[in-house]
Amino acid sequence: MFLRRTYLESRFSLPNAGERTTDIAMKEPITNLWLEFRCANGATDNKANMLANCIDAIEVIDGSDVIYSLDAEQALAYSAYYCNALPNQLISELGGVTQNLSVVIPFGRFEGDEQFAFDPNRFLNPQVRIKWNLANTRSVGVAGYADGGLVYTLVATCMEGGATPSAYFMTKEIYSYVPAVGVEYVDLPTDYPYKMLLVRPTCAAKSIFGLVSNIMLHVNQQQYVLLNMRMTDFIRYNTSIEPVLHYDHEFHVADAANISFLFKYGEVPSFTCQNTDDVVYRYAGTYMGEGALAIDAAGVASGEVNTVAQVTGHCPYGVVVHNFGRRDEPGDYFDAPAFRSARLELTGAHAGGNCYISLVQARPY
Numbered sequence: 001m002f003l004r005r006t007y008l009e010s011r012f013s014l015p016n017a018g019e020r021t022t023d024i025a026m027k028e029p030i031t032n033l034w035l036e037f038r039c040a041n042g043a044t045d046n047k048a049n050m051l052a053n054c055i056d057a058i059e060v061i062d063g064s065d066v067i068y069s070l071d072a073e074q075a076l077a078y079s080a081y082y083c084n085a086l087p088n089q090l091i092s093e094l095g096g097v098t099q100n101l102s103v104v105i106p107f108g109r110f111e112g113d114e115q116f117a118f119d120p121n122r123f124l125n126p127q128v129r130i131k132w133n134l135a136n137t138r139s140v141g142v143a144g145y146a147d148g149g150l151v152y153t154l155v156a157t158c159m160e161g162g163a164t165p166s167a168y169f170m171t172k173e174i175y176s177y178v179p180a181v182g183v184e185y186v187d188l189p190t191d192y193p194y195k196m197l198l199v200r201p202t203c204a205a206k207s208i209f210g211l212v213s214n215i216m217l218h219v220n221q222q223q224y225v226l227l228n229m230r231m232t233d234f235i236r237y238n239t240s241i242e243p244v245l246h247y248d249h250e251f252h253v254a255d256a257a258n259i260s261f262l263f264k265y266g267e268v269p270s271f272t273c274q275n276t277d278d279v280v281y282r283y284a285g286t287y288m289g290e291g292a293l294a295i296d297a298a299g300v301a302s303g304e305v306n307t308v309a310q311v312t313g314h315c316p317y318g319v320v321v322h323n324f325g326r327r328d329e330p331g332d333y334f335d336a337p338a339f340r341s342a343r344l345e346l347t348g349a350h351a352g353g354n355c356y357i358s359l360v361q362a363r364p365y
Helices: 072-083 232-241
Strands: 002-013 017-023 030-040 055-064 065-070 099-107 126-134 150-161 167-179 180-189 194-202 210-220 224-230 247-251 257-260 262-273 281-283 290-297 305-316 320-323 342-348 354-364
Touching: 002 017, 030 055, 030 126, 055 072, 055 099, 065 072, 072 099, 072 194, 072 247, 072 354, 126 290, 167 180, 180 354, 194 210, 194 342, 210 232, 224 232, 232 305, 232 320, 247 257, 247 290, 262 281, 290 305
Parallel strands: 065 167
Antiparallel strands: 002 150, 017 126, 030 099, 030 150, 055 065, 055 126, 167 354, 180 342, 194 320, 194 354, 210 224, 210 342, 247 305, 257 290, 262 305, 281 290
């Protein structure tokens, strides 16, 4: 067995908003898909407008059967947890610079997994569908994304001469809501075993645990409680088993302006000025993923400068993950079909923002 990578879309030009569907026409099992989006910033700048904020849906479908469905923020976070590293991104606010977003859709436990893979022969009309709007954060133009600049690439990694897979991972958002003070009850599907649970609480100027304070998962009306933790402890446990992630972020920013990072917990930025000498930075927003940046140039509050931040941290876009056993051991996955019900209870600590719940399930053919 060997791997073959083939373009399904190769830097295809897209309009500023819309929907595009691409057929999956090969016959060989696919271990993963790789998507890249790139778009130039407007001539002036493009502040606090990551490309992931503009990709509303990434889906793999077969008619009405949804095999994979996440927005780009959750898709990038899941890619990082799958790869144990953040896929290469170019995130920049500088005028004229081309930003890019790189996302992996895994169907197996690892690249080349012959047991778990997407087999196009088992479906009638498999397709990849994307939905986007470059104006989600701000209007297209000189201070947003450049008009008509979005380009899309889609690559399938096929397994030539491999065994016929017996299952694949189905990944999709199953519930979203606006948090409020109190408990949100989420009934989870019990049709297939669980590999991974993804929870993304997000709200401006709020930490993850400042939005949701406790998470509980139980089956059969608390016959068994699989998880019941304060969100602070849940995140800290995450950081003990998930790797520290890294990326570079270019800002066009003045003293006292608010900046926002991709990581939403434990972010540690190291700042360098590109175009001004004798610049000193101070950032104190750790554990929210955003905060005011103090910039002094030669002892005086600075106007807008080009600043590169090398950032390490956890919880990309606020996504926290729970593994149901060892990721590469199917026998460890939670056997949800053996139970009548599974319920997630999320205790809200603040009214506002959004919370998204997604599941990775092992689905046999």
